[in-house]
Amino acid sequence: MKTFDLADESVSNLNQALHLPASGGLEFMVLNPGGKHCVAVGAVADTRITIEGHVGYYCAGMNQNAEITIHGNAGPGLAENMMSGKVRVTGNASQYCGATAHGGLLVIEGDAAARCGISMKGVDIVVYGSIGHMSAFMAQTGRLIVLGDTGDSLGDSIYEARIYVQGKPKSLGTDCVQKSMRDKHKNELGALLVQAKVSGVDISGFKRYGSARELYNFKIDNLSAY
Amino acid sequence: MCGIIGLFCKDTALESKLGQHASDMLAQMTDRGPDSAGFAIYRDQVAAGKVKVTMRIQGEKTDFVDVRSKLMQQFGNDISLKPLANHAVTVLPVDTEQAISWIEKNLPECVMTSIGRSIEIYKQKGLPADVIKQYEFESMSGTHALGHTRMATESAVTAEHSHPFSTGLDLCLVHNGSLSNHNQLREKLKNDNIKFQTDNDSEVAAGYLTWRMAQGASLNEALEAAIEDLDGFYTFAIGTRNGFAVLRDPIACKPAVIAETDKWVAMSSEYRAIAQLPGCEGAKIWEPEPATIYSWGDD
Numbered sequence: 001m002k003t004f005d006l007a008d009e010s011v012s013n014l015n016q017a018l019h020l021p022a023s024g025g026l027e028f029m030v031l032n033p034g035g036k037h038c039v040a041v042g043a044v045a046d047t048r049i050t051i052e053g054h055v056g057y058y059c060a061g062m063n064q065n066a067e068i069t070i071h072g073n074a075g076p077g078l079a080e081n082m083m084s085g086k087v088r089v090t091g092n093a094s095q096y097c098g099a100t101a102h103g104g105l106l107v108i109e110g111d112a113a114a115r116c117g118i119s120m121k122g123v124d125i126v127v128y129g130s131i132g133h134m135s136a137f138m139a140q141t142g143r144l145i146v147l148g149d150t151g152d153s154l155g156d157s158i159y160e161a162r163i164y165v166q167g168k169p170k171s172l173g174t175d176c177v178q179k180s181m182r183d184k185h186k187n188e189l190g191a192l193l194v195q196a197k198v199s200g201v202d203i204s205g206f207k208r209y210g211s212a213r214e215l216y217n218f219k220i221d222n223l224s225a226y
Numbered sequence: 227m228c229g230i231i232g233l234f235c236k237d238t239a240l241e242s243k244l245g246q247h248a249s250d251m252l253a254q255m256t257d258r259g260p261d262s263a264g265f266a267i268y269r270d271q272v273a274a275g276k277v278k279v280t281m282r283i284q285g286e287k288t289d290f291v292d293v294r295s296k297l298m299q300q301f302g303n304d305i306s307l308k309p310l311a312n313h314a315v316t317v318l319p320v321d322t323e324q325a326i327s328w329i330e331k332n333l334p335e336c337v338m339t340s341i342g343r344s345i346e347i348y349k350q351k352g353l354p355a356d357v358i359k360q361y362e363f364e365s366m367s368g369t370h371a372l373g374h375t376r377m378a379t380e381s382a383v384t385a386e387h388s389h390p391f392s393t394g395l396d397l398c399l400v401h402n403g404s405l406s407n408h409n410q411l412r413e414k415l416k417n418d419n420i421k422f423q424t425d426n427d428s429e430v431a432a433g434y435l436t437w438r439m440a441q442g443a444s445l446n447e448a449l450e451a452a453i454e455d456l457d458g459f460y461t462f463a464i465g466t467r468n469g470f471a472v473l474r475d476p477i478a479c480k481p482a483v484i485a486e487t488d489k490w491v492a493m494s495s496e497y498r499a500i501a502q503l504p505g506c507e508g509a510k511i512w513e514p515e516p517a518t519i520y521s522w523g524d525d
Contacts, residue, residue, distance in 0.1 A: 035498020073497050113513040
């Protein structure tokens with residue numbers, strides 16, 4: 001195990017170590033993150049990284065393959081543009097976590113703030129608590145699972161991402177509608193909850209939301225507007 | 227980018243350590259605003275009929291010897307004047323209007339940073355750590371405090387352009403963001419006798435609230451109206467004599483986090499400023515909703 005104490009060492013030194021393909025299989029312990037920005041950004045290999053404390057903006061961004069656990073809260077932009085791997089935060093995540101992320105699994109054990117999963121492109125996000133407004137805005141693909149409630153305008157202008165919510169959405173965004181829970185959706189949700197280590201919840205309590213696909217094509221009724 | 231903080235004591239036992247905790251919070255926001263820093267502290271409320279004014283001296287003289295003798299000549303021995311670096315707090319036994327017009331006319335070397343019965347505002351160019359040290363923020367006690375670290379975007383880096391801004395009695399505002407209709411609004415408010423010291427956008431927000439409250443609105447009502455009338459990005463923390471409020475614009479891009487225990491309420495741009503407060507591990511922590519007013523103390 002390699003330890004980086006950010007009270008003494010720079011975030012750049014940590015990140016450069018994580019950028020080496022040879023970091024694969026290694027374990028890293030990060031101490032005293034103290035809300036610093038860009039902690040553990042750009043990891044490339046199947047490294048296991050444990051962060052003890054709160055992180056600032058953009059933690060775990062662009063992650064590939066690594067498994068990153070944050071024991072604390074995360075600032076804005078957690079796991080932004082993640083490609084693969086796993087990121088877990090035991091506390092809350094600030095706004096736009098998982099933004100534009102292409103793959104991997106992001107688990108928030110607390111609440112996530114506004115714009116969770118904005119423009120997500122294949123990532124799976126599981127939030128034990130609630131999420132803020134404009135979450136999954138223009139979400140393209142991937143799954144967003146929320147055990148709590150959501151803020152306003154959930155899934156506004158959503159493409160083909162699937163959203164599962166156990167609680168209540170405050171409101172749905174444009175072109176986002178509730179859809180039926182078929183067996184394949186229940187299976188998908190069940191498997192993701194297992195991956196995210198969620199137990200003791202009843203899958204039948206979830207509702208599914210997705211695109212009404214009304215924005216996909218030009219509507220001839222609007223012709224007179226041009 | 228800027229950093230803002232606010233700390234409001236719900237438990238009076240915390241008041242003796244307000245300055246220490248609030249200055250720790252402010253120092254944590256250095257990365258967000260290394261240009262200048264400032265803070266407002268509410269403490270030692272003076273009796274009705276008296277007025278407390280914080281002033282910054284500028285120009286060649288850096289002490290308040292002449293200021294003191296002028297004040298005593300005018301108001302007698304029943305005044306107090308406590309200098310702290312280039313700021314000083316004076317308590318005068320007259321009504322507010324009298325105090326303001328006399329200071330404006332007779333102390334041209336002084337700029338008033340706050341006026342009221344309990345507010346004091348200190349602000350200066352430079353790193354937050356230096357500003358905290360210069361004005362001995364750590365050792366101050368009080369009921370609530372707000373602070374700001376500035377990375378300028380809209381206007382010049384000077385002490386005048388630093389936050390907090392105060393345009394009304396015991397009222398102050400710190401702002402992270404930028405307003406887009408401030409010039410138009412400033413002209414409108416000037417017509418209604420709201421005075422401005424700078425061309426800064428945040429000062430207009432403070433002036434707007436003063437204007438609304440002068441018309442009889444409560445702080446909450448003034449903030450409700452601000453959501454309609456202010457255009458731009460903002461997270462505001464606002465202090466009044468007995469209260470503290472937080473408001474984000476309807477899009478809420480600018481960060482904000484609030485934490486509350488039975489002993490205190492704290493807000494900041496980033497969680498790291500709050501993380502070190504006593505009992506934070508048991509606090510209720512959330513990011514304020516867009517266009518939603520959160521307030522404590524008076525309504």
